[in-house]
Amino acid sequence: MKFVSFNVNGLRAILKKDFENTFDDLNADIFSLNETKLSDDIFPLQKEGYQIFYTNSKVKKGYSGVAVFSKINPLSVHYGLTDNLYDEEGRVITLEFENFYYVACYVPNSGENLKRLDFRLDFEKNLVDYLNSLKAKKHVVYAGDLNVAHEEIDIKNPATNHHNAGFTDEERAAFSALLSEGYIDTYRYLHPEQVEYSWWSYRFNARKNNAGWRIDYFIIDEGLKDKLISSIIHTDIMGSDHCPIELNLNI
Numbered sequence: 001m002k003f004v005s006f007n008v009n010g011l012r013a014i015l016k017k018d019f020e021n022t023f024d025d026l027n028a029d030i031f032s033l034n035e036t037k038l039s040d041d042i043f044p045l046q047k048e049g050y051q052i053f054y055t056n057s058k059v060k061k062g063y064s065g066v067a068v069f070s071k072i073n074p075l076s077v078h079y080g081l082t083d084n085l086y087d088e089e090g091r092v093i094t095l096e097f098e099n100f101y102y103v104a105c106y107v108p109n110s111g112e113n114l115k116r117l118d119f120r121l122d123f124e125k126n127l128v129d130y131l132n133s134l135k136a137k138k139h140v141v142y143a144g145d146l147n148v149a150h151e152e153i154d155i156k157n158p159a160t161n162h163h164n165a166g167f168t169d170e171e172r173a174a175f176s177a178l179l180s181e182g183y184i185d186t187y188r189y190l191h192p193e194q195v196e197y198s199w200w201s202y203r204f205n206a207r208k209n210n211a212g213w214r215i216d217y218f219i220i221d222e223g224l225k226d227k228l229i230s231s232i233i234h235t236d237i238m239g240s241d242h243c244p245i246e247l248n249l250n251i
Contacts, residue, residue, distance in 0.1 A: 001251050004028035005104065005216060006244035007145040007199070011036040011067070012044055017239040023047065026234075026244065029071050030095070032104035034145040034216075034242075036065035043067070055079050055090040065090045066144070068104045072097060081130040086123060099251060100139040100224075103131065107147045110165035117170060120147075124174040128181055135182065135221050141249070142183070142219040145199075145242065150175045150185065153195060154214040166215060178219070186218045186231035186247055196233045199242045207241075218247035227251050 004026050008014040011033060023031065023045075036054065038044075039061040043054055047069055054067035074095040080087030095102045105127070110117040134140050148171045152158040161167040179185060187196075197212025206212060218231055229248040237243050 001030070001249050002026075002028045003102070003141065003143060003218065003247040003249070004031045004244050005034070005143040005145075005218065005247075006031070007034040007106070007216060007240060007242035009035050009037070009240040009242065011038060011065075013037075014239045015044060019239055020045070022237055022239065022244070023069075026246070028069075028246070030102055031069040032093075032102075032143055033067040033069075034065075034104070034106040036067050037062045038065050053077050053093055053095065055087060055093055057090040058088045060089075063089075064106055066093050066104050066106050068093050068095060068102070070095060070102075081126050082133065085126055085130075091123075092127075094134070096138070100141055101134045101137075103134070103140065103142045105142065105144040105146070107145065109147050110168065110171065112165070114163075114165060114168065117165075117168065121170060121174060124171075124178070128178050131178075131183070132181060139224050139251070140183075140219075140221045141224070141247070143217065143245075143247070145215060146175070146217050146219075147215055148172060148175050149213045149215055150188070153193075154188075154197075156197065156211040156213070166213060182222045183219050184222055184225060184228075186220055186228055187214070187233065187245070189225075190228065190231050196235055198233050198235075198245055202241055216242060216245045218245060220247075220249070224249060224251065 050069040149155040198216035200207035
């Protein structure tokens with residue numbers, strides 16, 4: 001089964017940049033989008049053969065938002081974490097299938113001067129509890145813009161970023177804590193020494209100079225380790241400040 005996750009940084013904006021052809025070319029069984037930035041209930045993209053599930057921020061227009069396209073009919077769909085926690089920001093959608101849960105997530109950014117760091121760390125704690133509750137029942141595939149470069153290999157300039165959102169000790173420790181609960185960073189598991197990024201600032205010619213961060217992930221529970229075929233970062237695909245990532249599982 002083929003999964004794709006892409007932070008599009010505004011769905012309506014990327015639709016003006018040949019995104020529909022990108023979507024078709026990737027031909028995923030499940031394709032999730034982060035940061036759709038939609039402000040109403042009109043979803044601007046329909047794809048034949050896919051069911052579409054989406055959630056928008058209810059507290060701030062043009063902010064956050066997650067969508068999932070699936071060729072397979074889910075058994076159930078859940079928004080937010082346990083008891084729909086955080087759904088007011090449109091951050092999480094879970095699709096339940098026969099053998100696994102697919103969790104599409106846009107983790108909060110800690111923001112300028114780390115003003116939302118505490119909020120984000122609370123989110124991470126609740127997220128781990130939620131994923132573990134799912135893992136107790138079925139396998140878990142967790143995907144999205146997780147807004148953290150886990151190790152120094154995952155960021156171009158680690159020395160100058162230790163106090164910046166996405167590379168603080170606290171955020172990296174939270175990611176380590178997640179993995180310690182029985183989860184695998186699929187890309188790093190398969191490519192322990194490879195340097196590739198999934199996000200580049202729009203400033204300072206960062207993408208041209210490949211001064212990027214790897215902050216988009218496919219995470220699986222350890223029980224799926226033997227089902228893992230490939231984990232790919234499509235650095236050549238444009239249209240956003242992120243690029244899409246791909247996971248192939250024998251599931």
